[in-house]
Each structure stands twice: as structure tokens, then as C-alpha cells.
Amino acid sequence: MFDSLDQVPGKLGFIDAQGNTRQPLPAGVDVAWLQASYQHMVRIRQLDKKAVALQRTGQMHTYPPCLGQEAIGTGIGLAMQDDDILVPYYRDQATQVLRGVTMQQVLQVWGGDERGNLFTGVAARDFPNSVPIGTQMSHAAGIAAAMKSRGVRQAVVANCGDGATSRGDVYEALNLVGVWQLPMVAVVNNNQWAISVPRSLQTGTRTLAEKALAVGIEGLQVDGNDVVAVFHAVRTALARARRGKGGTLIEAVSYRLSDHTTADDATRYRDAAEVSRAWDYDPVKRLQTWLHASGHWTPAQEQALLATVKKEVDEAVSAYLNEPPQAPDDFIAYVFAEMTPPLLAQRDRLLIRLARDAAAQGGDSHGQ
Amino acid sequence: MFDSLDQVPGKLGFIDAQGNTRQPLPAGVDVAWLQASYQHMVRIRQLDKKAVALQRTGQMHTYPPCLGQEAIGTGIGLAMQDDDILVPYYRDQATQVLRGVTMQQVLQVWGGDERGNLFTGVAARDFPNSVPIGTQMSHAAGIAAAMKSRGVRQAVVANCGDGATSRGDVYEALNLVGVWQLPMVAVVNNNQWAISVPRSLQTGTRTLAEKALAVGIEGLQVDGNDVVAVFHAVRTALARARRGKGGTLIEAVSYRLSDHTTADDATRYRDAAEVSRAWDYDPVKRLQTWLHASGHWTPAQEQALLATVKKEVDEAVSAYLNEPPQAPDDFIAYVFAEMTPPLLAQRDRLLIRLARDAAAQGGDSHGQ
């Protein structure tokens, strides 16, 4: 495979930034599909916006927006089969929601509540997102190895950012995918920045896709703001993986339109001009333009969509805000399958503390 | 650089297994040079043999022979300048001795005595060999970064095995070499095996050299049993590095003719036939053949060499065996620049223990 540069072609793309069709759309991608993708991206953008607002108003903790990367998550989510497994990173809200993770759960995780990871249904065996950058890639390889060893026709999608490609464990995992020919598709969300560190300071290679060459797997670069390109690349790679033909590294080129997280201030380290140029490539806008121009999306449809989406997100927010708190000892109860004697003692201690503090609250508080 | 496959050409070689010249020898490689290389390889092979014998007779601990890899170490050692720095792995005896590490020190290290790492002269800032596989590559990158930051015209050579290329830290270090354009030459000693695990189970790539493509540095594969090829490749890469043109990954293809270490029994996992075929590519033999055939090496010279080498190695062995032991508290004294209060207390405790045990030895022993 190393002989051919075809693996790392110029960016794969179908719909360009102006909403023009660059090449015939792949099988399975029709107007209904495009409308559905568009709707999902709008939905996620609304969720994202709301999450930031919740954080700004003290109703949520640090949140990593996926603004600008909605096409990646949506393309992946639509390409996956139910019995595939997702090993996400922390900007995969779009994929997760397509896999049945509720918006409320997305908010719950960033609201600091482990119950947000209690995925059900299709997502029941998906991983929660991984905070230590890169570490999730070997989980994904392990899952793929389990699939291969059981001889099932399933595959794993594992995601990470451009910065993550500097981590050795990402290389180790992809190397295993190559040598064991594992059914795994790795999608690098190249949003050009790792907090304040630009892509050019992470690695000396021209593309991130070509890192596939070092591990003997397929590699390609796609326009990560083109949901069709992401979908097509991931679907093709997943089919290949399920057929036992091995893994693929997909570099989805995009841009982080937001701050790194709500705790970050990107104006400190990047030009407003660069960001505003990046908006020209907005994945949502281009799809809207395409749908408009081709007569498959009316202002009325848009209005209706916005209303539906707003309602959906508002409901998720209110469910999130009204969720009763966890039992106080939940953080002790799930460490092991059964609480160990030391943990039982520590739980007792916790409950006594809480009773003490409650009593003190009633009277003259000496708590923290 | 990714555009050109020239970086990973077919193996570079000058003198083939039959001792034939495959292409004109590079500048600087003349008969005297070849004789010197040959002599050094013979010297190292003798040292290696003796070390194994010492281990077999209980006079040394586990030892990793470099049998079959002498050309790699010799080529590197001859290519390096005095003010370059070597970050070796544990089969770099040939390079180390060329850098002024004494044979006695080589034996001392594997005899379990830290003083074997007290290199002087040219090697005074070289690293001792690194036991945790791969970890040395980032030391080398750090040294190269220090050189670059000081603006000196020096470079680092860092070595590892084929198995080591699976370690994430090797990738991380090489990636840094690429993005910071560091003056570092990494030589992968591909001896086909990592203990019992063949090269084919480490990675899915066709060569190890092509891993350079993932980190944006030069990569090439050389015949690691051809001392001229190794020398030429390393010298060229070092010159490039010193000129500020960045790093190189050199895969030196060779074969581990010995057991992994004296604690290993390779007959458990590899064919005798494979090993005997590999002897046909013996790096020492081919150079001898070339020298013989071209009339630059006589049986008398060979005999004289063997005698000299035997004497040199025997002297090293006797120096090694007669080295007075370390002070008992040496293992405490060098942990920090100055002994800390806890360590001072522990040293006192050690000395009391030793006195106690000595007394008990005199009387009726109850030591371990």
C-alpha cells in the first residue's frame, strides 16, 4: 500500500464551501439524506450554543463546543451501523446523539454528572468520551481485536483531534490496527488547533492522513466540513473493515470555530481574520446553500426546523436542569462491582459527615 | 518530502554478502578504512564472545550479544564526530568502544556495576544504554534540541531495535525531530526479532524506514551488514543534521545471530535453518572476503589481528575481574548530588547491617 500515493489523495470532497457539487454524490446520498444531515447539524449546533450559554450562566461546567465540526460527527454517525462501536473524543456530540445518546446526557456529562455516560440502546456499548488525549485509541483497537477474535462483522470508529496525533499511544494503537488488520476506522478531527498550538507545530508532515503510511493502513484526507465526504469515506472504510480488510485513518480537515472550551479565550492566540475566513467554510451553511439552491429547502422548512430544534434542545436543557441529584454515595458505590470493606467504611464516614454538615447548616455552620 | 519515494529506496549497499562491490565506494572509504573497520568488527566479535563465556561461567550476569550487528555499530561509530553524542541501545558495544568506552566498562555494565557507565573522553556526555525499550529516543531528541538551541554544529545518534519501533515514545521523539527539524539521526537496528517476536508481528509496514514518512523526516533502508552502507548513510545524515537540515531515520537491516541475551534460548522460537541462512550474510565474513579477494588482507595479517584482539580482550577481562568492588554505600551516595537526611540515615543503617553481618559471618551466620 505504501507504493501508492492514492491513499493520501487531495482532500476528498463532494459539496464545496459555496454549496456547489464537486462530483457526483455517492450512492445512498440523496436529497432526503442531505436534508436529514442538515437537520441534524442544525440540531447539534443549537445544542452546542445552548451548552455554552448554560456554562456562561453558571449552570454547567467547562464545555468543549463542536462548532464547525458538526459535519464530521454527523457524517460518522450516519455511516455507522448500529452494531458498530463508537469510541469518541470530547467533540463527538453530533455522532453520539445520532447513536442515541440523549442531549440531556451530553449536558449531564459536562454538567459534571457521571450518569450522563449511562448510554442505552445502540450506544449501550459505546465508550464515553476520553479526557486524557489519545488514550481512547487503544481501547478502540482492543474492541476491534475482540470483534475480530469473535469473528463478527462489526467495526469500531475511534476519534481524536489533530493534537492527539502527537501522542505515542495513538501511534501504538494504529500500528496494531495495521499489523493485526483490525476492523477500526480512526477519524482525526483536524480542526487546525490544539488549544493554542497550531497544527504546524504538532508534526512536520504535510497531512495527518499520511501517518497511515507508518502503520500500514489506508489513509485519506477528506473535507471535514463536507458531510457527504465524511460519510462516504467512513462508510467505505467501515465496509472494508467489516470485510476483514483492515483499518483506515481518515483525516477530516475542518476548523475549530469556537474557543477550545468555555474556559479558553482563543483571541489570545489566533487572528480574528483567520477565524472569520474559516466561517466561509462553515459546514452547515454550505449544505443549506446546496439545499436552497437545488430547491429542496424552503424558508418555511427552515423556520419549522429551527422551532423544532429549539423545542428539542430546550426540553433537554430542562430535563438536565431538573434531574434530581445523584445519591451522595454514588461516587463510592460504582468503584467496584461490590463495595469493598474499606469503601463500605468510607461510605459510612461520608454519610456521617453529611449528617453532621446538615445539622451544622441548621445551626451555626462550621462547614467549608 | 512525502512526495518522493526516494527516501525509502531499496536497501542501500556497497559490499554484498559475497564480498562483491555493488557500486563504487563512497568518498573516504578506502582500503585503510576498510581494514580498520574489519579490525574493529573482529575486535568486537571477540569481546562479545568473551562476554558470553563470562556469563556462562558465572562471572557475568545477563548479556545481550551484538553478534551479527557489528557492522551497524562500527559504521555508526566511524561516521560520528567526536562532539556528536551517542544515545545507544544495549547492542551498541561496537559504537561505544569506538567512542572510547573501554571494553572493561562494557563488561562492567553487564557484570552489574554502575561504574561501567563512567565514560570519559569523547564519550563523556554520551548516554549509557537504556534498558526500557524506546525511552532513550526522547532523551536524544532533547539533546538535539539543546544543540539546536545553542546553535552548535553537532548532532545526536540514537539507536534502537526493530521491536522498539512499536513503542509510542519512539514515534513521539521522531515526530519532534520532524517538527523541530532537530539534528538527530535515529538508527533502527532491524535484526528481525524482538526476543521471540518476529519483525512481521511488530508492524504492518513493508519497511521500518517508511515510518519516517509519518514524522516528516528523511528515511532510508540500508544493508546493516554492510559497514560501508551504514557508515555512508549515517555520515550523510549527520552532515545534513549538522547543517540544520533535520533528522533522518535509518533502518539498518541485519539479523540477530545470537540468542536475544544469555538468558534466552532462541531455538525455542526460530528455525535453525533461518539462522544458518543468516550466517551467509555475516558482516564480518564479507569484509574479510573483500579484503582477501582484493589482496589487502593476508592470512598473516589475520593471525596477527586475532592475536592482538585476543590480548586486548583478555586484558579487558582481567581488568574487569580484578576491579575492586564499589564502596558498599555507592548505591546510596549518587542518588542525589548530596545525600539527603533520609539517605544519610539509611547509609548509617546499611553500614551497621554490614558490620552486623560481618560479625555474624565470623561467628555463626544468620544472614541471608
Add this chain to the structure above:
Amino acid sequence: MASNRRATCKDLQTHDVTLVEAVNLALRRALIDDPDVVVLGEDVGTNGGVFRATLGLREAFGYKRVIDTPLAEALIAGISVGMASQGLRPVAEIQFMGFINSAVEQMLCHAGRLRNRTRGRLSCPMVLRAPFGGGIHAPEHHSESTEAMFAHMPGLRVVIPSSPTRAYGLLLSSIRDPDPVVFLEPKRIYRLVRQQIEDDGQGLPLDTCFTLRQGKDLTLVAWGAMIHETLLAARELAQQGVDAEVIDVATISPLDMATILRSVEKTGRCVVIQEAARSFGVGSEISARIGEEALLYLRSPVQRVTGYDTPMPYPSNESLYMPSTADIVEAARATLETA
């Protein structure tokens, strides 16, 4: 060849085995009993592991269940987490404990947290095995005892056998445990003694210390290879008329303090023996807990016999570092002399 033992295992044959052979027997038993068990690591296949702990397993169970990995310890731990999350029961070998360090991140951040993070939705029933400890004249980094590092990590069990019987029973229980276990094998005593083991698949509990010798005068607490010197010390003390109780901690974390406290309440004196560096080790936890919970019973300060706060020396000096029987006897006598 060991691969022929499969049939005989089924017949509940009794085996006369060393500790490392008991590990092998337990792995074999687990592979037979549970199709989800897989063994993985560097050189565990054809080579049977550098200590032969996995000898013959590849021949008996094939490539899919006995897997040589690339040389990457973070990866070995990470894929084990992934496999375990999907219901496999990976038993991964780290070749020497000195090479476990790149796996620390996976064990701390993921193995020990997956269940808690997902509130029970996913779990991580994996075992990370590693030979540990010094005394075999191995090269640098081949003699480490860093069990304290793992004991401090929430969500992990740390289990250390000190005899063939306990190796067999504790390893089986570790493999069957629904949560991750770091299983450390004292390689210095891998081949020290043989014991009769009936291969009946019987596990040993992971929540208890084992009292190896009853005694009333003082309590000696140890684990792993130091149990050997500790028992020798107890014998020597007996010759001197001192009756020592010997406790093998076995499961270092979560720690069964009840057994230790009961003993110390009886004897009033305690010596804790560890090979690891002196400060911030497992022995400190045990000593602290005794001080906190049995202070009034203590007739003498708890003593620790330990290694030094230094790296393990290169082999020519490793015996200087290692706690000896004489050290234990001396510490025991010191506790007897006070108060």
C-alpha cells in the same frame, strides 16, 4: 511437552508445581473454563513468556487466545481495557514490572475508572500480570517493586501471591473478578519450592490476608518474595524462644486490615517487611493503620524492614539493598526489647 496437559487438567490431576508453574496452571484452567479469557503480552506465545509462565498455552489454545503483542506496554494495557469492556477477560503480561510504567496511565485513568465513570454500564475485568522484585541478578529495571503505586489507584485490586498454591488460587480469582487486577508475581521465588496443587479451579479470596504461622509474641507482616525471609526469620525467632505470627497480605489493595489488626491486638508488636523503597510504600500504610486503629494495643513501635530510598542497584550490589532474614530478626528483637 506442556501442551499435552490439557486433558489431564480436566481430570483434576494433582500437580507438583513451582510458583511459576502454578501461574501457568491457573492460566490454563481459566482458558479451559472460560472461552472469553485471552492471554496476551510480549513473547507469551511460542516462547511461552520469558519466565515460561505461559508455556504451552499457544500450542494448547491457539493464536486467537494466546497473543503476542507488539512491544508496547501502554498498548497492552489499553487494548486490554477495550477487550474487557466488551466482555473478554484479557490476562495481559508485562514482561517485568520495570516496564509497567508506560501502562500506568491506562490503569489509573481507565482500567480503574471505567465502571465508575459509566456508573456500571461498562466494566473492566482484566488482569495485568507482571513478575516483580529483585534478587535474581537481573539487569537494571528488571527488579522493581512498585506495588505501592498501583495500590494507591482507586478501582484496582493489587494481588501478590507468595506460594504456588496461592498463585493458583489468587490468579484464578483475579481472572474471574469483575474488576481490574494488577497481579504481581514474586519472580525470585518463581522456582523456590514446589507444592501439590489439585487443579480443581478453586479460587482463593481477594479480600483477605493469609496467616501463615500463628504466634503470640509479635506479628510479622509481609507479601511476595519477602514471605520467604519472613518465615525463615520466624523459625529463627522460634529457636530463640520468640513466637512470631506471620501474615501474608496477599491482596495489597483493598487491604484487609482486620486480620492484621486482630493479630497486632493479640501480640502488641509488629514488623512490616517490604522489598520496595522505604518511603511511601505499602508498609507505611499498614504501619499507619496499625497506629491509628490499634495504638492502645501497641507495646512497641511498629518497625518496617524495607529496601532503601534508592534505585535497585545493578546486580553486583543488589544484595546490599535487599532486606535479609537477619534484618527481620533484628527488627523483631528490637520490638521485643521496647516497653
Add this chain to the structure above:
Amino acid sequence: MASNRRATCKDLQTHDVTLVEAVNLALRRALIDDPDVVVLGEDVGTNGGVFRATLGLREAFGYKRVIDTPLAEALIAGISVGMASQGLRPVAEIQFMGFINSAVEQMLCHAGRLRNRTRGRLSCPMVLRAPFGGGIHAPEHHSESTEAMFAHMPGLRVVIPSSPTRAYGLLLSSIRDPDPVVFLEPKRIYRLVRQQIEDDGQGLPLDTCFTLRQGKDLTLVAWGAMIHETLLAARELAQQGVDAEVIDVATISPLDMATILRSVEKTGRCVVIQEAARSFGVGSEISARIGEEALLYLRSPVQRVTGYDTPMPYPSNESLYMPSTADIVEAARATLETA
């Protein structure tokens, strides 16, 4: 803009700074004083670090001395070892202690051993800085306290400041120390108080605890952010007529037990406070050492106030995990009630 301060530093101006600003001031001072000092890490350049500890340093000292690295912590530690071996003085930042784990191998196997391994030929004067501890409602893995792991590693110093003054002085000494230092910054109190610091380049000793409050009734031992609650507890105890001595351990390893023992010999009672998981933590070492060396002075068992043997909860429940002032007061009272 901070970059203008360079000149003023030279004039020994007094600065009214928070702890994180004191870190910045010390880094700046070290960069000015010693051309071999380099600062490196993720986002330490233009961004000035996610907590702004390196704010303005890039502007003042340029790209060669204030270096953004790729996202790879093992690499950050590993290149620091390499740089330090050649006479540079790398001061590397790990963004959060939760991401230090892939650097463990380099710190344990190399940073702490290079001098010993080469019998003094090479050394490793590096500092690995990391903000640590919980209580700021940060995401998972942003609130860890794993200082015990590093304290157990021979050849490393582990230093933890608890005030702006001590941050400045201890960091300067850490940078100048000829051996590797893990320097952990309690981020919860990064901006809690301001202190006047004269930027005179004066370091503070790395071999001593600091007694922050004299007292005769009991000894409270803590470090890092918990010093805050500990001092509050001491004040509250004072109101109750109890005179507590407060010791800031500061240098966790090597541990200055002399100061602690002197205090406990005076007070006979001790509470050790740590935010880290309860078992196998730094507090256990301190408690064990008191039990071993001051048993006869103890009028009551040493108590530990600690976190739980669980991962730090996601932020909505982190306050349940954190030791509180009330917990310290309660433990103190308990030690006073016994014996």
C-alpha cells in the same frame, strides 16, 4: 502586559501577587538569571499556559527559551531529561496532573536515576511542574492528587507550595537544584490570596517543612491547597480554646520528619490532612513515621483526614470528596478526646 515587567524585576520591585503569579515571577527570575533555563510544555508560549503561569514569558524571552511542545507528555519529560543531561535547566509544564501519567516512566526510570546510573557523570536538573488537586469544578482528570506516586520514586524531589511566597522561593530553589524536582501547584488556591513578594531571587530550602502556626495542643500537618482548610480549622479550634500547630510539609520527598516529630513530641497529638485518595498516600508515610519514631509521645492515635479511595467525582459531586474544614476540626477534636 506582563512582558514589560522584565526591567522592573531587575529593580527588585515588590510584587503583590497570587500563587500563580508568584510562579510566573519565579520563572521569569530564573529565565533572567540563568541562560540555561528553558520553559517548555503544551500551550506555555503565546497562550501563557492554561492557567497563565507562563504569561508573557514568550514575549520576554523568545521562542528558544519558552517552547510550545507537541501534545505528548512522555515526550515532554523525556526531552527534559535529554536537555538537562547537557546542562540546560528545563522547566516543563504538564497541563494538569491528570495528564502526567504518561511521563511516569521517564521520571521513574530516567530522571530519578540518571545521576545514580552514571555514578554522577550525567545529571538531570529538570523541573516538572503541574497544577494539581480538585475543587475548581474542572472536568474529569483535571483534579488529581497523585503526589504519593512520585514521592515513592527514588531520586526525585516532590515539592508543593501553599502560598505565593513559598511558590516563588520553592520554585526558584527547585529550578536551581542539581536534581529533578516534581513541582506540584495547588491550583485551587492559585488565586486565593495575594502576598507581597520581593523579587530578589531568594530561594527557600527544599529540605524543611514550614511551621505556619505555633501551637501546643496538637499538630496539624498538611500541604498544598489543604493548608487553606487547615489554617481555617486551626483558627476555629483556637476559638474553641485549642491551640493547634500547623505544619506545611512543602517538600514531600525527601520528607523532613524532624520538624514534624519535634512538634508531635511537644503536642502528643496529630492530624494529617491530604486531599488524595486515603490509602497508600503521603499521609500514611507521615503517620507511620510518627508511630515509629514518636510512639511514646503520642497521647492519641494520629488521625488522617483524606479524600476517598475513589476517583475524584465529576464536578457536581466533588465537594463530597474534598476534605473540609469541619472534617479537620472534627478529627482534631477526636484526637483531643482520646487518652
